[in-house]
Amino acid sequence: MSESIFSLKDKFILITGASSGIGRQCAITFSEYGARVALFGRDQNRLEETLGMMKQPSDHVICSVDLLEYKQIADAVKVVVNKQGLIDGVVNCAGISTTLPLNAISPGKMEDFFRVNVIGAVNLTRNALKQAHFSVNGGSIVFISSVMGVTGESGKALYSMTKGALISAVRSMAVELATRRIRVNAISPGVVDTPMSKHAVYSKDESSINRIKSLHPLGLGQPADVANASLFLISDAARWITGTNLIVDGGYSTK
Numbered sequence: 001m002s003e004s005i006f007s008l009k010d011k012f013i014l015i016t017g018a019s020s021g022i023g024r025q026c027a028i029t030f031s032e033y034g035a036r037v038a039l040f041g042r043d044q045n046r047l048e049e050t051l052g053m054m055k056q057p058s059d060h061v062i063c064s065v066d067l068l069e070y071k072q073i074a075d076a077v078k079v080v081v082n083k084q085g086l087i088d089g090v091v092n093c094a095g096i097s098t099t100l101p102l103n104a105i106s107p108g109k110m111e112d113f114f115r116v117n118v119i120g121a122v123n124l125t126r127n128a129l130k131q132a133h134f135s136v137n138g139g140s141i142v143f144i145s146s147v148m149g150v151t152g153e154s155g156k157a158l159y160s161m162t163k164g165a166l167i168s169a170v171r172s173m174a175v176e177l178a179t180r181r182i183r184v185n186a187i188s189p190g191v192v193d194t195p196m197s198k199h200a201v202y203s204k205d206e207s208s209i210n211r212i213k214s215l216h217p218l219g220l221g222q223p224a225d226v227a228n229a230s231l232f233l234i235s236d237a238a239r240w241i242t243g244t245n246l247i248v249d250g251g252y253s254t255k
Helices: 021-032 044-053 070-084 107-128 157-180 206-214 223-234
Strands: 012-016 036-041 061-064 089-092 139-144 182-189 245-248
Touching: 012 021, 012 070, 012 107, 021 036, 021 044, 021 223, 036 044, 036 070, 044 061, 061 070, 070 107, 089 107, 089 223, 107 139, 107 157, 139 157, 139 223, 157 182, 182 223, 223 245
Parallel strands: 012 036, 012 089, 036 061, 089 139, 139 182, 182 245
Antiparallel strands: none
């Protein structure tokens, strides 16, 4: 039997937010499909927990770093490339979420969210894409956005504006990087059962969570649902897909 078109064998993938949730599951799934992975996150202990769940732990590398420490990110990318070789793909999972009415949003809060959800992700990607760091054969970049980047919901203006910015940036990056055979795509999940969602406002009482569940015809998502979509976009199975926003939301946006 020929090797699966979804195989990541011999590929080196950098994943942010790898200490929990979607990022953790991406790391686990990618290792099962043969990738070597650099796990980026702030919490060394939780990164080590993720590593322990992965296939062939010795094949991967942990990098405990804050995405907002821009100089440290540049150095960290150099270190992992020196250890593992040129990068074939990046999955940007790190991010923060909140529910706030418009009158509670301050300029400082907006700046904080853009730094984490947009600037941190794009800056890391920028460093990964340097000629000295990225494969000459091309590769794939994935940004985990949100269905809130394309739909509206009360109290989600702050979160939505950052996730919408990622979707817009993906389109331009896809055009710019096509000559290097580097594909750039976004994934927009609905509500996924992760530690982040468990701390959300809508998870505080049963009636609120039931309302959120009712908005997803297929129910709430699991991290594996998004990890599998990421695997597809990173793999050669998606070799002719770039500049897209793949919505993985259990039907939320159809309503």
